[in-house]
Amino acid sequence: MIKADVRLDAKGLSCPMPIVKTKKAMNNLVDGQILEVQATDKGSKADLPAWSESVGHQYIGVAEENGVLFHYLRKCSDDTVVEKIHEQIISIEEMEKGIGNGALILDVREEAEYAFGHIDGAKSIPMGELASRMEELNKDQDIYVICRTGKRSDLAAQKLAKAGFTKVYNVLPGMTDWQGDLTKSI
Amino acid sequence: MAVNKWSAGYVARKVIENQELFILDVRNRDAFEDWKIDGHKFEYLNIPYFELLDGVEEILPKIPSDQDILVVCAxxxxxxxxxxxxxxxxxxxxxxxxGMKSWSMHLEPIKIGDLTDGGEVYQFVRLGKGCLSYMVISGEEAAVIDAVRFTDVFLNFAKEKNVTIKHVLDTHLHADHISGGRQIAAATGAKYYLSPKDAEEAVYDYEPLDDGLIVQVGSLKLEVGALYSPGHTIGSTSFVVDNKYLLTGDILFIDSIGRPDLAGLAEDWVDDLRETLYQRYRELAEDLIVLPAHFMIIDELNEDGTVAKCLGDLFAENHGLNIEDETEFRSVVTENLPPQPNAYQQIRQVNMGKLTPDQDEQTEMEIGPNRCAVR
Structure with a gap:
């Protein structure tokens, strides 16, 4: 089961109720949190992504199991561009070169985002779990930190640098510009 | 102010009677682009319902106050x-x-004309999908051709007309909608006819529909004659009814011609299509009234809502019948074709009897416009 901060049961409800309920539920989420919407209305497959786009939330994906659709959305209301602080940055192209030389791609997006599409071989540690899972990382290895747009990876890179990691690079702009294959784990 | 509920039948009359209507379609933009309720004098505004959750104030100026307003969703x-x-x-x-689901399912029976000895032809117009089905009545009997899956409509209509359905025919194995032919035959004990060439993979029994077969309807033996006319499918067959009407199936439409690619054999079937349209049909009487199995655009409807036109007029006006050069014809019907109909491969499987989806699944497969033609 994919991790979500809030689950919404909209099973058995027909249009427009799944969206009406999703909208309400989203209001109670904090920015960056994941909402799972369980629905049986097939129309939700087209409408939830379109609604998300119209209001600026990130629609992550949908998985179907026993006739139930599990949609994953990430709340995005704060679109302010924050200046990237971590100084060591690399581009997607440079990152690709580095993979062959033993570097690690560290994907700090939420589990659901990772599940619906990540770079093959990337290690998943969501931003919120980084502090408690740092010992899984090797200080001698080059670490390329990636997220969707470079914002969370910047924070993660700063955190790692403070903890004494020196070979940490923020991949910019992030998964939004990744043109290669995506691996799914759903 | 009042909120009224309109049935698909009520809206169908507005289409047929060329009335004005303002449609606020609140489906997704893609869905609206793909398929909507077409009317000669209809105006449209498409705003997805999920953009209106906080209120309709912003769109009020775009909605006329002097016209009927119909809100439409899925x-x-x-x-x-x-x-x-x-x-x-x-x-x-x-x-x-x-919603559009019921629009897709609505059938409007319209009389096309009279036949010898008091016989009649009715066209069942499925406005939402562009499908056309037919009932030929003579005396106490009826034949149904290219029936769609809403079999009750045909059964009830026959009851109303006090006739027994004796023959059920399909011009070809349909790829854009699910045939109701076998169900009607099962419900009435009628014979179900299909071309053996289209039915090779079919898993049910049927009467072989061969070139030259004549089906007689009623005690006065009104004739429905089969004319082999391949090209849309390899088994496509037209019917000449009472030497007055030509039911062309998906071979020839009012403003377009059939596409040869829905069974994956475009290249093979181009020559058949060419021969049917440019030789076989040319040998027929030009005053036959063409009754196709589809219309693509609302402009193909006559004033009374029927879809019918004299064969001679089509020879003069239909672009697909006026491409002299064979190479050009080949490229027109095999290149730059419109997208294939929704779930067409599954629909063919259903019509062969290999898949038996439930009602909801059938509705899902048939959603969207038909795309059986090349213009």
Whole structure:
């Protein structure tokens, strides 16, 4: 089961109720949190992504199991561009070169985002779990930190640098510009 | 203000009678682009319902106050919500009962004309999908051709007309909609006819529909004659009814011709299509009235809502019948074809009897416009 901060049961409800309920539920989420919407209305497959786009939330994906659709959305209301602080940055192209030389791609997006599409071989540690899972990382290895747009990876890179990691690079702009294959784990 | 519920049949009359109507379609933009309720004098505004959750104030200036307003969505729920919001904002509005789903299913029977000895031909216009089915009545009997899956409509119509359905025929193995032919035959004990060339993979029994076969309807033996006319499928067969009407199936439409690619054999079937349209049909009487199995655009409807035109007129006006050069013809019917109909491969499987989806699944497969033609 994919991790979500809030689950919404909209099973058995027909249009427009799944969206009406999703909208309400989203209001109670904090920015960056994941909402799972369980629905049986097939129309939700087209409408939830379109609604998300119209209001600026990130629609992550949908998985179907026993006739139930599990949609994953990430709340995005704060679109302010924050200046990237971590100084060591690399581009997607440079990152690709580095993979062959033993570097690690560290994907700090939420589990659901990772599940619906990540770079093959990337290690998943969501931003919120980084502090408690740092010992899984090797200080001698080059670490390329990636997220969707470079914002969370910047924070993660700063955190790692403070903890004494020196070979940490923020991949910019992030998964939004990744043109290669995506691996799914759903 | 009032919120009214309109049935698909009520909206169908507005299409046929060329009335004015303002449609607020609250489905997704893609869905609207793909398929909508077409009317000669209809105006449209497409705003997805989920952009109206906070209110309709912003769109009020775009909605005329001197016209009927119909709110349309996929299944009904969202259109009711938006119609109620409009009503609260002081506007009269109607919503479509059952949404586009019921629009897709509605059949409107319209009389085409009289036949010898008091016989009649009826066309069943499925406005939402562009499908056309037929009933030929003579005496106490009827033949049904290219029936869609809403078999009750045909059974009830026969009951109303006090006739027994004795023959059920399909011009070909359909790829864009599910045939109701076998169900009607099963319900009435009628014979179901299909071309053996189209039925090779079919898993049910049928009467072979061969070139030259003549089906007689009623005690006065009104004739429905089979004319082999391949090209859309390898088994496509036309019917000449009472030497007056030519039922062309998906080979020839009013403003377009059939496409040869829905069974994956475009290249193989181009020559057949060419021969049917440029030789076999040319040998027929030009005063036959062509009755196709589809219309593609609302402009193909006559004033009375029927889809019918004299063969001679089509020879003069239909672009697909006027491509002299064979190479050009080949490229027109094999290149730059419109997208294939929704779930067409599955629909073919259903019509072969290999898949037996439930009603909801059938509705899902048939959603969207038909795309059987090349213009």
């Amino acid at each position: 299944k009904e729920g969202s259109s009711l919500m938006v119609a109620e919001m409009l009503s609260e904002a002081g506007r009269d509005a109607a919503y479509l009962e059952g």
